[in-house]
Amino acid sequence: MSTRRRPNFVFVLTDDHASNAIGCYGSAVNATPGIDAIAAAGVRFDRALVENALCTPSRAAILTGTYSHTSSVTTLATHLTNDHETFITSLKAAGYRTAMFGKWHLGHGDRHDPVGFDHWEVLPDQGEYFDPEFYTADGPVRHEGYVTDVITERALAWMADQGDEPYCVLVWHKAPHRPWEPHPRHANLFTDPIPLPPTFYDDYDGRGTPAHHATMRIADYLTDVDLKEDPPAELGYDERARWKYQRYMQDYLRCVAAVDESVHALTDAVRDRGHADDTVTIYASDQGFYLGEHGWFDKRFMYEESLRMPLVLSYPARVPAGQQTAMLTSNVDIAQTILEFAGVDAPPGMQGASLVPMITSPDPEPVRDAHYYRFYEHDDHMHHVWAHYGIRTDRYKLIYYYADGMGLPNTGNMSYPPEWELFDLENDPHELRSVHLDRAYADIRDELTLRLWDLQHELGDTAHPRQTAPEGRTR
Numbered sequence: 345m346s347t348r349r350r351p352n353f354v355f356v357l358t359d360d361h362a363s364n365a366i367g368c369y370g371s372a373v374n375a376t377p378g379i380d381a382i383a384a385a386g387v388r389f390d391r392a393l394v395e396n397a398l399c400t401p402s403r404a405a406i407l408t409g410t411y412s413h414t415s416s417v418t419t420l421a422t423h424l425t426n427d428h429e430t431f432i433t434s435l436k437a438a439g440y441r442t443a444m445f446g447k448w449h450l451g452h453g454d455r456h457d458p459v460g461f462d463h464w465e466v467l468p469d470q471g472e473y474f475d476p477e478f479y480t481a482d483g484p485v486r487h488e489g490y491v492t493d494v495i496t497e498r499a500l501a502w503m504a505d506q507g508d509e510p511y512c513v514l515v516w517h518k519a520p521h522r523p524w525e526p527h528p529r530h531a532n533l534f535t536d537p538i539p540l541p542p543t544f545y546d547d548y549d550g551r552g553t554p555a556h557h558a559t560m561r562i563a564d565y566l567t568d569v570d571l572k573e574d575p576p577a578e579l580g581y582d583e584r585a586r587w588k589y590q591r592y593m594q595d596y597l598r599c600v601a602a603v604d605e606s607v608h609a610l611t612d613a614v615r616d617r618g619h620a621d622d623t624v625t626i627y628a629s630d631q632g633f634y635l636g637e638h639g640w641f642d643k644r645f646m647y648e649e650s651l652r653m654p655l656v657l658s659y660p661a662r663v664p665a666g667q668q669t670a671m672l673t674s675n676v677d678i679a680q681t682i683l684e685f686a687g688v689d690a691p692p693g694m695q696g697a698s699l700v701p702m703i704t705s706p707d708p709e710p711v712r713d714a715h716y717y718r719f720y721e722h723d724d725h726m727h728h729v730w731a732h733y734g735i736r737t738d739r740y741k742l743i744y745y746y747a748d749g750m751g752l753p754n755t756g757n758m759s760y761p762p763e764w765e766l767f768d769l770e771n772d773p774h775e776l777r778s779v780h781l782d783r784a785y786a787d788i789r790d791e792l793t794l795r796l797w798d799l800q801h802e803l804g805d806t807a808h809p810r811q812t813a814p815e816g817r818t819r
């Protein structure tokens with residue numbers, strides 16, 4: 345019998361932080377020593393994929409260990425009801441102290457407020473970057489300061505008050521979400537030209553209608569609020585696009601700099617209390633993000649940049665340091681992983697897999713050979729990404745845009761036939777050429793199509809009932 349104490353959990357989640365802006369994932373644009381230190385002390389997941397690349401659904405998937413069709417949290421307008429079991433309710437029932445600080449974005453009020461927490465302080469919806477208001481069990485409270493700092497300070501104060509009982513604290517930042525408002529202390533960072541990603545000038549040739557139809561292009565769709573100043577009037581189209589990219593990335597990366605400081609402060613506090621070995625420290629983002637790849641900002645698509653979430657974890661007592669794994673993992677796996685580390689049984693309805701064997705065994709096995717994705721918000725008025733679902737294996741990705749028969753408001757209410765895309769990620773890692781109609785891939789395509797339907801059936805998704813994003817609910 346092990347006499348090891350049950351671990352503490354410090355789980356930092358950010359909003360829209362792309363792997364391409366994290367040092368240990370090979371960032372060409374910034375450094376994140378705080379986050380990198382977690383990976384160095386533990387494991388970096390290189391194919392951690394989300395089942396729905398949008399804030400609210402991904403948060404529900406992380407908490408409940410279920411897919412969007414099971415939690416019924418499919419869009420930004422569908423909130424988590426508090427009758428769901430989560431890894432928090434399981435930890436609390438097992439004697440853990442639990443707390444939540446920061447961005448919840450899963451609804452408010454009697455049916456949606458956080459449950460299973462001894463203490464919670466959450467931002468209303470997206471929250472504000474400066475002097476943010478928080479909802480608490482005792483009503484709203486406003487704190488002066490910068491949101492990333494305030495969330496960190498509130499969490500540190502709660503952690504310092506804990507005794508010998510194990511605890512789990514969620515430090516869920518708003519940053520680096522749009523509109524990317526950094527703290528003034530970081531205003532001098534990233535003033536040198538930031539390199540462009542190789543697909544910045546992508547014209548979407550080789551893909552179906554949806555990539556052409558989306559309105560996420562940096563050159564055309566960043567707003568005055570996003571950019572905070574006007575481009576110089578004399579710039580031509582391409583020069584203006586590069587100017588906007590630079591402006592966007594400066595603020596985005598400055599917001600990330602504050603996040604990395606937060607991670608430093610939290611891991612320092614754990615170490616200073618002598619709890620480093622017995623603490624599971626997790627850093628993740630609710631999904632990936634486009635940092636100019638394909639010319640875009642934002643997320644939503646099943647393409648790699650938004651499908652892939654950064655996920656690093658350390659637990660020195662049990663997880664060997666310095667690991668990287670390219671095995672397929674999902675945001676629905678996080679809940680069961682936490683519960684297994686805590687020695688707590690997962691509720692039977694959870695649909696992921698514990699990743700503990702994968703990262704503690706000398707001879708790890710994959711937990712799945714295919715990942716299921718579904719994005720439900722069809723053609724919202726700000727981003728115009730079509731609803732789609734698909735399957736990703738180690739090498740291939742098959743996507744089905746199920747826009748058949750749907751009215752598309754900005755194209756004269758026309759209906760479109762469904763469209764497919766198939767990518768060979770080994771030969772085409774940037775997903776620039778769909779091979780769905782390529783005869784050489786016919787067998788792969790047919791095999792993956794069947795596997796997609798099977799996976800949908802196994803997971804209990806009843807495929808595509810129409811879902812549209814209500815106006816005004818776009819992020």
Ligand SMILES: [Ca+2]
Pocket residue numbers: 359360398399630631
């Ligand atoms: Ca997000």
